[in-house]
Amino acid sequence: MAEYLPARQPMGATGVIVLADGTVIWGEGCGAEGEAVGELCFNTAMTGYQEVMTDPSYAGQIINFTFPHIGNVGANPEDIEGPNPHALGCVMAMAITGPSNFRSVQGFDAWLSAWGRIGVAGVDTRALTKHIREKGAPNAVIAHNRAGVFDVAALLVRARQWSGLEGLDLAAEVSCTQSYTWDAGPWALGEGYTPGGLPADAPHVVAVDYGIKRAILRQLVAAGARVTVVPASATFEEIMAHEPDGLFLSNGPGDPAATGVYAVPVIQQWLGTGKPLFGICLGHQLLGIALGAKTVKMHQGHRGANHPVKRLSDGKVEITSMNHGFAVDAATLPAGVRASHVSLFDGSLAGLETADGAAFSVQHHPEASPGPQDSYYLFRRFVGDLRS
Numbered sequence: 001m002a003e004y005l006p007a008r009q010p011m012g013a014t015g016v017i018v019l020a021d022g023t024v025i026w027g028e029g030c031g032a033e034g035e036a037v038g039e040l041c042f043n044t045a046m047t048g049y050q051e052v053m054t055d056p057s058y059a060g061q062i063i064n065f066t067f068p069h070i071g072n073v074g075a076n077p078e079d080i081e082g083p084n085p086h087a088l089g090c091v092m093a094m095a096i097t098g099p100s101n102f103r104s105v106q107g108f109d110a111w112l113s114a115w116g117r118i119g120v121a122g123v124d125t126r127a128l129t130k131h132i133r134e135k136g137a138p139n140a141v142i143a144h145n146r147a148g149v150f151d152v153a154a155l156l157v158r159a160r161q162w163s164g165l166e167g168l169d170l171a172a173e174v175s176c177t178q179s180y181t182w183d184a185g186p187w188a189l190g191e192g193y194t195p196g197g198l199p200a201d202a203p204h205v206v207a208v209d210y211g212i213k214r215a216i217l218r219q220l221v222a223a224g225a226r227v228t229v230v231p232a233s234a235t236f237e238e239i240m241a242h243e244p245d246g247l248f249l250s251n252g253p254g255d256p257a258a259t260g261v262y263a264v265p266v267i268q269q270w271l272g273t274g275k276p277l278f279g280i281c282l283g284h285q286l287l288g289i290a291l292g293a294k295t296v297k298m299h300q301g302h303r304g305a306n307h308p309v310k311r312l313s314d315g316k317v318e319i320t321s322m323n324h325g326f327a328v329d330a331a332t333l334p335a336g337v338r339a340s341h342v343s344l345f346d347g348s349l350a351g352l353e354t355a356d357g358a359a360f361s362v363q364h365h366p367e368a369s370p371g372p373q374d375s376y377y378l379f380r381r382f383v384g385d386l387r388s
């Protein structure tokens with residue numbers, strides 16, 4: 001308890017992070033003023049802070065970045081995974097410097113302010129990461145006040161009273177409310193995001209939006225699929241009305257067991273058709289539950305862009321992007337469902353597939369963004385399955 005608790009607020013402290021265990025970490029506030037409560041996690045990616053902040057899977061979370069120079073390439077309107085940030089705030093080692101990148105149109109500090117997201121810099125993020133590794137991802141409040149006025153006792157009460165991510169269906173909050181078509185491919189220098197230019201008879205994927213990242217949609221298009229995105233609440237009949245060749249289950253925030261209450265019956269109906277299905281992250285967890293497995297909350301989770309995963313079919317290792325705090329418990333996989341990938345960091349399940357291979361999913365993020373591209377092949381496999 002109170003590992004970092006200083007006797008009093010240091011001079012000039014305009015930001016603070018208060019953990020539910022009583023740990024108080026002072027720093028320099030940036031971005032928007034205010035306070036937010038959520039789960040504090042750490043992310044080890046060295047690039048892509050804007051993609052991380054806008055990944056809808058981070059709803060309800062505060063991110064402690066282990067890379068010290070967050071904000072160094074500023075912000076632009078293109079490197080976003082959703083229309084707005086979903087992470088509540090971020091913790092950084094160094095104060096945000098002026099942007100140094102030809103694509104930057106705004107400083108990261110101003111970007112955080114514009115979107116009402118709180119930053120606290122000047123923090124020993126390594127010590128905080130070790131704290132999370134030892135004790136697990138805590139509930140916490142992040143606060144920024146330019147006058148340095150904080151009621152730490154009240155912030156602690158707020159951190160302790162928050163229910164936590166377990167049992168929370170956040171997908172319903174971040175999902176689109178109406179279906180739409182998506183036809184933009186990946187970003188290219190000098191071209192930006194180009195339309196996929198796919199023929200009308202290209203395979204058609206219906207993607208269920210539990211908090212979908214745009215990079216996933218772009219990779220589906222790059223692999224040759226026409227894409228229609230439907231809300232998380234879409235019924236089986238609503239999905240089938242789009243005449244899909246395959247179903248995609250997206251990433252998303254919150255507890256898969258809570259979202260599964262309405263998502264799993266729909267997925268089970270789809271499995272009954274025997275048609276191809278591909279799931280990523282929350283989508284992987286929901287497929288696991290639909291097949292009869294159970295999910296568990298992890299101690300600290302996996303968040304970074306350098307996570308090695310072993311592909312069990314041939315023993316090859318893929319370096320992957322990860323962002324998850326729940327996992328499918330491999331011990332609960334029913335007969336007929338096989339593990340396809342495993343995390344080489346802790347042996348946790350990183351992928352599964354049905355006996356006939358028609359439905360498969362991965363816990364990691366093959367779309368990267370940020371992260372390596374070793375797992376792009378999964379999109380080609382899925383769209384290939386739709387053609388055959």
Ligand SMILES: NC(=O)CC[C@H](N)C(=O)O
Pocket residue numbers: 057250251252253254255256280281282283323324325326327
């Ligand atoms: N990126 C995701 O889809 C995250 C899935 C889930 N919310 C988890 O934290 O495990």
